[in-house]
Amino acid sequence: xxxxxxxxxxxxxxxxxxxxxxxxxxxxxxxxxxxxxxxxxxxxxxxxxxxxxxxxxxxxxxxxxxxxxxxxxxxxxxxxxxxxxxxxxxxxxxxxxxxxxxxxxxxxxxxxxxxxxxxxxxxxxxxxxxxxxxxxxxxxxxxxxxxxxxxxxxxxxxxxxxxxxxxxxxxxxxxxxxxxxxxxxxxxxxxxxxxxxxxxxxxxxxxxxxxxxxxxxxxxxxxxxxxxxxxxxxxxxxxxxxxxxxxxxxxxxxxxxxxxxxxxxxxxxxxxxxxxxxxxxxxxxxxxxxxxxxxxxxxxxxxxxxxxxxxxxxxxxxxxxxxxxxxxxxxxxxxxxxxxxxxxxxxxxxxxxxxxxxxx
Amino acid sequence: xxxxxxxxxxxxxxxxxxxxxxxxxxxxxxxxxxxxxxxxxxxxxxxxxxxxxxxxxxxxxxxxxxxxxxxxxxxxxxxxxxxxxxxxxxxxxxxxxxxxxxxxxxxxxxxxxxxxxxxxxxxxxxxxxxxxxxxxxxxxxxxxxxxxxxxxxxxxxxxxxxxxxxxxxxxxxxxxxxxxxxxxxxxxxxxxxxxxxxxxxxxxxxxxxxxxxxxxxxxxxxxxxxxxxxxxxxxxxxxxxxxxxxxxxxxxxxxxxxxxxxxxxxxxxxxxxxxxxxxxxxxxxxxxxxxxxxxxxxxxxxxxxxxxxxxxxxxxxxxxxxxxxxxxxxxxxxxxxxxxxxxxxxxxxxxxxxxxxxxx
Numbered sequence: 087x088x089x090x091x092x093x094x095x096x097x098x099x100x101x102x103x104x105x106x107x108x109x110x111x112x113x114x115x116x117x118x119x120x121x122x123x124x125x126x127x128x129x130x131x132x133x134x135x136x137x138x139x140x141x142x143x144x145x146x147x148x149x150x151x152x153x154x155x156x157x158x159x160x161x162x163x164x165x166x167x168x169x170x171x172x173x174x175x176x177x178x179x180x181x182x183x184x185x186x187x188x189x190x191x192x193x194x195x196x197x198x199x200x201x202x203x204x205x206x207x208x209x210x211x212x213x214x215x216x217x218x219x220x221x222x223x224x225x226x227x228x229x230x231x232x233x234x235x236x237x238x239x240x241x242x243x244x245x246x247x248x249x250x251x252x253x254x255x256x257x258x259x260x261x262x263x264x265x266x267x268x269x270x271x272x273x274x275x276x277x278x279x280x281x282x283x284x285x286x287x288x289x290x291x292x293x294x295x296x297x298x299x300x301x302x303x304x305x306x307x308x309x310x311x312x313x314x315x316x317x318x319x320x321x322x323x324x325x326x327x328x329x330x331x332x333x334x335x336x337x338x339x340x341x342x343x344x345x346x347x348x349x350x351x352x353x354x355x356x357x358x359x360x361x362x363x364x365x366x367x368x369x370x371x372x373x374x375x376x377x378x379x380x381x382x383x384x385x386x387x388x389x390x391x392x393x394x395x396x397x398x399x400x401x402x403x404x405x406x407x408x409x410x411x412x413x414x415x416x417x418x419x420x421x422x423x424x425x426x427x428x429x430x431x432x433x434x435x436x437x438x439x440x441x442x443x444x445x446x
Numbered sequence: 447x448x449x450x451x452x453x454x455x456x457x458x459x460x461x462x463x464x465x466x467x468x469x470x471x472x473x474x475x476x477x478x479x480x481x482x483x484x485x486x487x488x489x490x491x492x493x494x495x496x497x498x499x500x501x502x503x504x505x506x507x508x509x510x511x512x513x514x515x516x517x518x519x520x521x522x523x524x525x526x527x528x529x530x531x532x533x534x535x536x537x538x539x540x541x542x543x544x545x546x547x548x549x550x551x552x553x554x555x556x557x558x559x560x561x562x563x564x565x566x567x568x569x570x571x572x573x574x575x576x577x578x579x580x581x582x583x584x585x586x587x588x589x590x591x592x593x594x595x596x597x598x599x600x601x602x603x604x605x606x607x608x609x610x611x612x613x614x615x616x617x618x619x620x621x622x623x624x625x626x627x628x629x630x631x632x633x634x635x636x637x638x639x640x641x642x643x644x645x646x647x648x649x650x651x652x653x654x655x656x657x658x659x660x661x662x663x664x665x666x667x668x669x670x671x672x673x674x675x676x677x678x679x680x681x682x683x684x685x686x687x688x689x690x691x692x693x694x695x696x697x698x699x700x701x702x703x704x705x706x707x708x709x710x711x712x713x714x715x716x717x718x719x720x721x722x723x724x725x726x727x728x729x730x731x732x733x734x735x736x737x738x739x740x741x742x743x744x745x746x747x748x749x750x751x752x753x754x755x756x757x758x759x760x761x762x763x764x765x766x767x768x769x770x771x772x773x774x775x776x777x778x779x780x781x782x783x784x785x786x787x788x789x790x791x792x793x794x795x796x797x798x799x800x801x802x803x804x805x806x
C-alpha cells in the first residue's frame with residue numbers, strides 16, 4: 087500500500103517508523119503480555135514510557151531546570167482557559183497579540199476570566215502578517231503577553247519573539263519541535279500534540295516553575311497546573327497511549343539528528359513549495375506576506391473558485407490529502423509538519439507546476 | 447506470546463480481537479494510505495468512526511432520544527468539576543452519596559463551585575457497603591443527587607438505583623456497559639473509558655437534553671456541555687484514536703450479544719472468584735458486605751501482610767497482573783471488567799484455592 091501524501095492540518099502525518107513500531111508492539115509491550123494501552127498507569131512499565139517522553143522532550147527542546155513539563159488533556163482550546171485561570175490575577179491584565187483565529191479564541195476565553203488587552207493585531211489585513219515587535223503595545227499591569235507562534239489557518243509564523251519585560255506565553259501547537267527555540271524566553275508554552283508531537287489526545291505544557299507559586303487557591307483540581315506539576319502528570323489516569331506515541335515520535339526526532347536537523351529539513355520542505363508559488367507569476371497567490379511565512383503551513387489561492395476545485399480534485403486523485411484551505415482564507419493549504427517527508431513536498435511542487443502549465 | 451491474566455483496575459484489559467484489528471489497520475485505515483491517527487478529524491473517514499461510536503453506544507445502552515452522548519477529555523476527575531459548574535446553580539444544593547474515594551473527590555470539587563450536602567455515606571464503615579435507598583436524605587433545593595455506581599477501590603456496587611424526585615447523576619466509570627441500566631432513570635452519566643470502554647483518553651457523558659437549557663452563561667467553552675452537544679463533540683480536535691478504539695470495543699460488545707450477554711458473563715466471572723473467597727473459611731476475607739459486592743472489582747484481604755506479599759509474588763510469577771489492592775483497603779483486588787475472560791477468573795480462583803491449601 088502506497089502511503090498518502092498527507093498534508094492534513096492536524097491530526098496529521100506521523101513518521102512511518104513510529105507507526106510501524108507501534109504496530110509491532112501493539113499486542114505485547116515489552117514482553118508484558120499486554121498492549122501498552124492495557125498497562126496500569128501506576129506500573130513500572132508505563133512509568134518508564136511516561137518519564138522517557140518527558141525527559142526526551144526536555145533534551146530535544148533544551149528545557150532548563152527552571153521549567154517543568156506537564157502532560158494534560160483537552161487540547162490548546164482548554165489551555166485558552168487554563169492560562170488565565172492560573173496566571174491572570176484580578177488586578178492584572180492579560181495581553182494578547184492577535185494573529186489569527188486561534189489567538190482570537192484564546193482572547194475570548196481570557197475575557198471570561200479577567201481583564202485583557204490587545205497588544206497588537208493584524209486582523210485588519212485578514213491576518214496576512216505577524217505584527218513587528220515594535221508594534222506591540224503592552225498595557226499597564228500586564229500579567230503576561232500571549233502569542234500564537236504559528237498560525238495554522240493563515241500560514242504565518244513568528245520568526246523572532248518579543249523580548250519585553252513581561253512573561254511571554256506561546257501557543258506553539260502547530261510549530262513546537264519544528265525549530266530551535268530558546269525556552270528561557272518563555273514563561274509558558276503549550277501545544278496540542280496532533281501536529282508535531284503525536285496523535286491527538288495529549289497536550290504538552292512547559293511552564294516556568296515560579297509561575298506556579300502565584301496560582302490562585304480553589305481552582306478545580308484538574309484545571310490547576312500545580313496538580314500536574316506535583317504529581318508528575320499522574321494525578322489521575324493520563325492518556326497513556328497518546329503519551330506512548332509521543333515518546334516514540336520524540337525518539338524518532340532524536341534519530342533524525344534532533345531539532346536542529348528537523349529545522350533544516352523543514353526549511354527545505356517549505357522552500358520547495360514556496361518556490362513553486364513564487365515561480366508561478368501569480369497563478370498561485372500566497373496568503374502570507376513574505377516575512378511572515380510559515381514553515382509549517384503554506385497557504386495560497388488560485389485564480390478562481392473553479393480552478394481551485396479542479397486543483398483539489400486532481401490533487402486528490404494523485405494521492406495528495408488535506409490540501410483544502412480553511413474557510414477563513416479559502417484556496418489551499420499544505421501543512422508540512424515534521425513527519426511530512428521532503429519527497430511529499432517535492433511531489434506537491436511538481437504537481438503544482440504541471441497543473442499550472444495546463445492553464446497557461 | 448501468552449496473554450497476561452490482566453486484572454488491572456484501569457487502564458485495564460482490552461478484548462484481544464479489538465487489539466488485533468487495531469494492529470492490522472494501524473498503518474492503513476480503510477485504504478486511505480494513512481493511520482486512523484493521521485486522519486483529519488474533519489474527514490469523512492474519521493466522521494464515520496466518530497458517529498459509529500456514538501450510535502453503537504446509543505444502541506447498546508438503549509439510550510433514548512431525550513439524552514445526548516458526548517465525548518470529552520480529562521477523565522471522570524474533570525467531570526467532578528464540570529457537573530457542578532454546569533448543573534449546580536447558586537441557589538441550589540448538590541447532593542452526594544459517599545461510597546468511596548471517588549465520591550469524596552467529586553464532593554470536594556463540587557464544594558469549590560457551590561452548596562453541597564451529604565445525602566448518605568458509608569465512610570464510617572470504611573465504605574464496606576452501599577447505603578440502602580431509604581438511608582438517602584435529600585437536602586432542600588436539591589439540584590441533583592450524585593452517586594458512584596461502582597467503587598473501584600472498595601469493591602462495592604449499587605445494585606438498585608435511587609428513584610427520588612431529583613435528577614440522578616452517576617459516575618459510571620468502572621461499570622458502564624457491564625450491565626443493563628435504564629438510562630431514563632438518569633439525568634447524567636459520565637465515565638472515563640479506561641475500564642469497560644477502551645483506552646484512557648476519552649470520557650463519555652450521557653446527558654438529558656433539557657439539563658443543557660439551564661447551563662450558566664460564560665463558562666469556559668471547553669467546560670460547557672453545550673459546546674460538545676452542539677458540535678457533535680467536534681468543537682476542537684477530539685482524541686480520535688481513543689474514540690476509534692471505543693468504536694471497536696463497542697462492536698465487540700455487540701458481537702458478544704450486547705450488554706445482556708456481557709452482564710450474564712460478568713456475573714459468572716464474579717461468582718467464580720467470590721466463591722473462592724466464600725469457600726475459604728475466612729482465609730480470604732471480602733472487604734465488601736455481601737449485598738453490596740461489585741461484579742467489577744473483587745476486593746479481599748489475607749490473614750496477614752506477609753501472606754499477602756507471598757500471594758501477590760506467586761500470582762505475579764504465574765502471570766496474574768494487577769492484583770494488589772489499593773492502599774486504602776490493602777490486600778488484593780481483582781478487577782474483572784468486560785474484557786477480562788472467564789478463563790482468567792477461573793484461573794485466579796484455582797490459584798487462590800491452591801495457594802490456600804499450602805497454608806492450611
